Ligand code: AHG
Ligand code: MN
């Protein structure tokens with residue numbers, strides 16, 4: 001009926017958060033305001049991306065190398081700074097920890113302690129930026145514990161169960177924001193004519209099994225025998241389809257929607273894998289478990305991993321329960 005249609009068209013992100021929590025408590029208001037800021041960052045980055053080819057100085061490399069040892073794209077820095085600027089006046093976030101910054105950024109003024117910390121990957125899949133393929137931003141929100149006067153941010157070195165909220169923005173043919181505050185996974189599509197993210201899917205559940213397996217097979221000879229055995233298995237059996245975009249957010253979104261498994265295993269050179277725990281694998285693990293799926297390092301539940309430092313890396317096996325279990329069975333066999 002008309003009222004329902006009107007209602008559906010107007011379920012914005014901040015309203016949805018308050019509906020989720022069925023309360024107007026301080027924390028509910030905080031989370032709603034935090035998600036609103038995330039949405040604003042997403043809109044600003046999406047706008048820049050849609051015009052990147054036309055705007056001077058938007059594409060290409062900065063010539064610098066980040067703490068990860070990666071060549072930094074101009075878009076990495078632009079997006080990194082967008083998140084800082086949208087949270088500066090919020091009074092909600094006192095620290096921002098990002099893939100692109102060795103140490104967290106502390107918002108100097110008017111920052112009451114015990115509030116929130118944003119952990120984020122400003123542009124995930126940077127290698128896709130200059131070729132106009134899908135990229136994303138990944139975010140995770142934790143409560144700041146203690147006053148962190150020495151600015152060592154040691155309270156961030158806790159497992160993924162500490163996350164209050166997590167999600168991502170996928171910059172694709174449309175801009176989609178997916179989030180969870182621990183009450184299911186929900187997706188919103190940006191309506192550019194409104195400048196609002198409008199609810200598109202509620203309580204997303206990952207299928208128990210899916211055909212997609214998503215992994216960079218160029219690393220085949222660097223993997224452990226157990227992973228090679230798994231790959232040989234899917235090569236030999238019907239019903240599997242290889243899909244890999246080079247951007248974790250896009251590959252994850254496909255798995256969330258259609259089922260299957262994404263893997264980024266450790267290699268001989270880098271046994272701990274490439275992906276970073278605090279702002280890549282832990283937020284996605286939070287989401288996939290909320291959607292009825294699983295995430296592990298291959299041997300340990302991902303949400304239980306305690307980081308040794310801010311840019312801690314973990315191997316990742318994530319997706320449909322049956323498909324994650326199959327990968328883990330090959331690893332168990334070889335242990
Ligand atoms: P980022 O662009 O934030 O550094 O992340 C890139 C990550 C992830 O998005 C993707 O799944 C993976 O790197 C691709 O790595 P390979 O090119 O080694 O497959
Ligand atoms: Mn990077």
Ligand code: MN
Nearest residue numbers: 121124125280
């Ligand atoms: Mn990334």
Ligand code: MN
Nearest residue numbers: 099121123124
């Ligand atoms: Mn990144």
